[in-house]
Amino acid sequence: xxxxxxxxxxxxxxxxxxxxxxxxxxxxxxxxxxxxxxxxxxxxxxxxxxxxxxxxxxxxxxxxxxxxxxxxxxxxxxxxxxxxxxxxxxxxxxxxxxxxxxxxxxxxxxxxxxxxxxxxxxxxxxxxxxxxxxxxxxxxxxxxxxxxxxxxxxxxxxxxxxxxxxxxxxxxxxxxxxxxxxxxxxxxxxxxxxxxxxxxxxxxxxxxxxxxxxxxxxxxxxxxxxxxxxxxxxxxxxxxxxxxxxxxxxxxxxxxxxxxxxxxxxxxxxxxxxxxxxxxxxxxxxxxxxxxxxxxxxxxxxxxxxxxxxxxxxxxxxxxxxxxxxxxxxxxxxxxxxxxxx
Ligand code: HEC
Ligand code: HEC
Numbered sequence: 196x197x198x199x200x201x202x203x204x205x206x207x208x209x210x211x212x213x214x215x216x217x218x219x220x221x222x223x224x225x226x227x228x229x230x231x232x233x234x235x236x237x238x239x240x241x242x243x244x245x246x247x248x249x250x251x252x253x254x255x256x257x258x259x260x261x262x263x264x265x266x267x268x269x270x271x272x273x274x275x276x277x278x279x280x281x282x283x284x285x286x287x288x289x290x291x292x293x294x295x296x297x298x299x300x301x302x303x304x305x306x307x308x309x310x311x312x313x314x315x316x317x318x319x320x321x322x323x324x325x326x327x328x329x330x331x332x333x334x335x336x337x338x339x340x341x342x343x344x345x346x347x348x349x350x351x352x353x354x355x356x357x358x359x360x361x362x363x364x365x366x367x368x369x370x371x372x373x374x375x376x377x378x379x380x381x382x383x384x385x386x387x388x389x390x391x392x393x394x395x396x397x398x399x400x401x402x403x404x405x406x407x408x409x410x411x412x413x414x415x416x417x418x419x420x421x422x423x424x425x426x427x428x429x430x431x432x433x434x435x436x437x438x439x440x441x442x443x444x445x446x447x448x449x450x451x452x453x454x455x456x457x458x459x460x461x462x463x464x465x466x467x468x469x470x471x472x473x474x475x476x477x478x479x480x481x482x483x484x485x486x487x488x489x490x491x492x493x494x495x496x497x498x499x500x501x502x503x504x505x506x507x508x509x510x511x512x513x514x515x516x517x518x519x520x521x522x523x524x525x526x527x528x529x530x531x532x533x534x535x536x537x
Contacts, residue, residue, distance in 0.1 A: 251399070261433050275434050281309040284435060289314050290378060293371040295364065303363035307372055310353070312436035315376040316384060319422040319440065319489040320401025321353060326381030331481045331507075332373035336361045338505035346493070347500040353401065380536075381475070383485050384439035385422070387532035393421050393443045404431055420444050420488045420524055442488050444528035452529025455522060462517045469510065474533055479507065485535040488527035495523040 257273030263284055270282035279298050292313055299306035307324075311317045315325025324332070338344040339361035346354035364372075392413040394405035403423045405411070421443040424430030429438035454460045456474070457467070467473075469480045476482035483491065497503040499515040518526070 251397075255432065263429070263433060263435055272432070275432075276309070278305040278309055281306055282434070283308065283313050284433075285314070285437065288436070290375065293368075293375050295368040296372055296375055299360075300363065300368075304360050304368075305356070307360075307376075311376070312434070314436045315379055316436050317487070317490075318402065318430075319487045321357075322490050323381065323486050324376045325379040326476070327373075327377055327481050328476055328479055329370075329373045329377040330479050332377060333369055334479075334505060334507065336364060336369045336373075338503075338508075340364075343505045344497075344503045344508075347497045347502040348493075381482055381485060382537055383535050384437075385442050385485065385487065385531050386425075386439070387442045387444055387449060387488070387528055389446045389449060389528075390416055390443050391446060392416060394423075396421065396423060399431060402431060416443055416445060418445060418521060418524060420448075420492065420528060422487060422489050440487070442528070442531050444488070444531075445524065448525045448528035449532050450529075452525035452527070455526050456529055460522075462522060464514050466514075473535075474530065475535065483530050484533040485531060488524075488531040491527035491530055492520075492523045495526065496520070 255272045257271060257276075259272045260269045261272065261275065262269035266284040267286055268282070268284060270284075274280075275282045279301055283292075283297070292308060295304065296307045296313070299309075310321045311324045315323065317323040335344065339358045342358070345358060361369075393416045395410065395412050395414045396403040396405050398404075403421050404427050405423060422440050423443070424438060424440055426435075426438050429435040430440070451460075455463055457465060459465050466483065469477065470483050471477035471480070474482060474484035494503065495515050495518060498508055498511045499518065515523075
């Protein structure tokens with residue numbers, strides 16, 4: 196090979212390398228430009244939708260301001276979700292909150308009012324805690340503290356959070372919170388609707404929210420209970436403690452549940468013996484009427500699985516021992532539909 200030929204070969208190699216690098220650079224830059232175009236593009240029908248990327252809709256900015264007519268608002272999105280001073284929309288709806296309820300204790304004990312609301316109505320993914328007997332309330336926190344109560348579903352992170360919260364509380368704080376929430380009666384805020392079809396929904400941190408716009412439609416309910424807010428923005432974004440829920444339940448579930456609850460249906464015991472004839476609680480035993488059916492099913496299932504095994508939960512063992520999931524759904528649908536006083 197002559198010197199000239201070697202020279203040409205080297206030039207070619209270098210030229211090819213430069214060309215390849217240039218192509219690579221253009222591709223990378225081009226993709227960036229494309230990505231930017233997608234995110235900046237107007238919603239003109241050709242923009243790729245969130246479902247294709249598997250991403251949730253963006254949360255509002257923490258400084259976004261929300262207001263509810265007749266409330267103590269406005270509050271920002273950040274204030275509504277402040278774990279140590281969550282927004283109190285209706286201060287007149289409840290007695291003065293103890294410090295632990297309103298502000299918790301940094302860093303482990305989040306304010307009870309954040310998840311259970313200042314009025315104790317709670318949400319389907321946590322628990323309604325107003326109107327619970329004080330002694331029962333205290334015992335549950337002790338059970339959480341002693342790892343005698345946890346979720347049968349290890350991915351249920353907020354029950355694990357509840358355990359951490361309980362473990363960070365002093366006896367005096369437990370007593371104060373129990374007295375506070377126990378002083379408010381449990382009142383209705385769930386409407387049970389038997390149906391075959393439900394709106395197609397997405398799951399937003401523990402709650403079903405009907406899909407609007409693209410992807411909206413109906414689907415079979417199947418064997419489940421779907422609890423969804425009456426007003427999505429009020430419940431999901433503003434965490435309005437007056438915004439109630441609809442519980443979609445299978446056709447016939449309420450009547451089947453009533454038979455199990457009032458007669459045992461040959462499978463279980465009459466609930467009224469211990470929970471009171473009106474199912475609103477008796478002595479230590481908590482009320483079970485008008486509460487979130489998702490919560491109720493979880494508890495029955497947890498008790499059957501043995502993940503909820505505080506001292507008094509043993510009284511529930513014969514009750515749940517022979518219940519199938521379908522029975523639990525029927526029982527929960529009936530209990531949530533029981534008429535309770537305003
Ligand atoms: C991060 C959200 C969150 C916060 C904050 C929170 N909890 Fe809970 N709490 C839960 C969840 C979730 C459950 C029920 C889990 C389950 O078993 O399904 C629960 C259950 C309970 C129960 C049991 C209710 C029953 O009927 O047996 C009590 C009592 C309770 N919480 C009290 C409190 C107190 C008091 C505070 C404040 C110190 C508090 N919680 C703060 C999420 C929270
Ligand atoms: C022999 C008495 C007894 C009978 C009968 C009974 N329960 Fe209970 N139930 C209890 C006790 C006691 C607790 C509290 C357990 C604890 O401290 O963890 C409880 C707790 C519960 C809870 C959890 C409540 C909460 O706030 O977390 C549910 C749900 C429940 N029972 C449903 C039922 C249903 C449904 C029936 C009838 C099919 C029934 N129980 C029959 C004694 C009973």
